[in-house]
Amino acid sequence: MRYQKLYSILFLTFSLMFFGRNPVKEIGNLQLVGTQLSDSKGKPVRLIGTSFGWSNWHPRFYNQKNIHWLKEDWNINIVRASLGIEPDGAYLQKPTENLKTLESAIDGAIKEGVYVIIDWHAHKIHPKEAKDFFDKMSKKYGKYPNVVYEVFNEPEKQSWEEVKSYAEDVIKTIRKNDPDNIILVGCPEWDQRIDLVQKNPIKGVKNLMYTVHFYAGTHGKWLRERTDEALNAGIPVFISESAGMEATGDGKFDYPEWQKYYDWMIKRNLSWITWSVSDKKETCSMLLPTASSEGNWRLPDLTESGIKTRDYLHQFDSRGQYINKFNFGGRVEKNFYNKALLIGPGSYVEFETEGKTIEVNLKSVDTYSHHNWISIEIDGKYIGRIKIDAGDAKNYKLETSSPAKHHIKLTKATEASNGYIEFDGSNINAIPFTPKSTKKIEFIGDSITCGMGNDESAFPCGKGEWYDQHNAYLAYGPVSARALGADYLLSSVSGYGMYRNWNTEKSEETILPDVYNNLFLNGNGKADFDNSYQPDIVSICLGTNDFSDGDGKKARLPFNQYKYIGNYIEFIQMIQKRYPKTQIILLNSPMVNGEKNKQFISYLNQVKDFFKNDTKHPPIEIFEFKEMTPKGCGYHPSIADDEIMANQLNPFYQKFLKN
Structure with a gap:
């Protein structure tokens, strides 16, 4: 009950926050600058909004009152009016009824001062009908800056050459009546094959963009990477349909993947539309049958998809600029x-x-x-x-x-x-x-880098659970980063080494290089650790466990310098592929003393020498900690020891952060 009351308050708060907005008046005529959708002055803008469901199945939502509510309460600056074409009762069978439904939404959007996509929601090519339709639409609405034309929703098995030829004919029809407003063109295989567009784009048409559609439960990282390649090649992209569940529009949400798509769209400044304002019994529908045909929807009227979409939309301003919280x-x-x-x-x-x-x-x-x-x-x-x-x-x-x-x-x-x-x-x-925009450091290591055994504020050594003395916040890496005004990321696991672990060999247990590429730092392959962070420095402190004699009870093989050096070289090569511009710094361990430490430094230098002729990446550097007798739990650094280690590191790292 408490959260329902809170949500009701937030409904009112957000409605008052966005009341009286007129995005079109603020942004003006849309134009394309490079691959970026921009306002009338050429400044970047993002359109964010929702798509109405098929006009033939959900006509009751196609009206100005719903658009007013979506603008004032959901914070959209664009709606997509989806003219159903092929199914029973759609435009090819009942053109008059569907056109009336569509125009009710277009007229409502113009009056409310939001943009509107006129979506030819087809899966097959209908050249004559499409040209006749867009001729009427561009003659009637081409004078309004609100209008965006989507000439083909989701081509299925048609080749890009077929889609391109069709689109070029429809575009010519539109441009006779409307020379400027944005035109969207779909690509084969349900708007996933943007790579085919990249190889052979439409030429000689201004303010032309291509659509990509994603459903997070089905489409993963591969589609983002494919789209990135197209964007980098100069192909303008508009996400005109998207959602968090499977591509069927049903099934479960994949929230982590959906969030990855949102983060990606924010980073790329892409415009996006979520499917759909409808009350069909499926996951993608944002409304329940109880929802009014004239807006004023409350929490009990929204599905999970509606609640989440509305929350996402509130993270942007009228121009689609992300508001970080x-x-x-x-x-x-x-x-x-x-x-x-x-x-x-x-x-x-x-x-x-x-x-x-x-x-x-x-x-x-x-x-x-x-x-x-x-x-x-x-x-x-x-x-x-x-x-x-x-x-x-x-x-x-x-x-x-x-x-x-x-x-x-x-x-x-x-x-x-x-x-x-x-x-x-x-x-x-x-x-x-x-x-704050800062330099970035990634600290790769073992329990020393984790901050294991450093904090006795709650339990003294030997009391409580084995992790009750953990405090990564006060480990040497985070302490150093804060002193340097840098952000940090820890990629470390207690007991792990470069080629073997504290008490096990590689054949018995995964090692740090095995789990590094997994976000969860384990060996089950649950999620990839992407390379979006791109640190300025990668600090590697691995070897303490490789040199370890283990627990003294289990038989331990002699230290193998060749495996250690070989694994280290391969690990650095992998890091360089992830972060081609990063400065890699190798650290010894203050816990490894005497003759072992001399060997440790010697092996690090052999690793460094392997890369001495590498001109593609910054040269490998080595930093040597002073030997210490740690005062934390289990022969680990204490908080004071971590502070000492950070103070040793800082002058050395400062030199590279300045560059």
């Missing part, structure tokens, strides 16, 4: 713009809000029930750790000194092998803020 860092799986799993040690979420008491919703997640720890920073000051209990998600209260605006940062203190912390910011009244 939650910033996630490190190894994190985002499930929504304000929800995520904090996975790796040192992974974090930061936001700004007001109030003396701030409630955050957190949950410890793993295959078995246990607790986790998270570190709290308020207004740049470290407050301490809090224990995230096992079981259902709970609200944890953070107390501040005043009701003014505060910057909150929550950092996962425990490592990935200890499970994950689920953050849900839905009930946080976050204030828009822009994260």
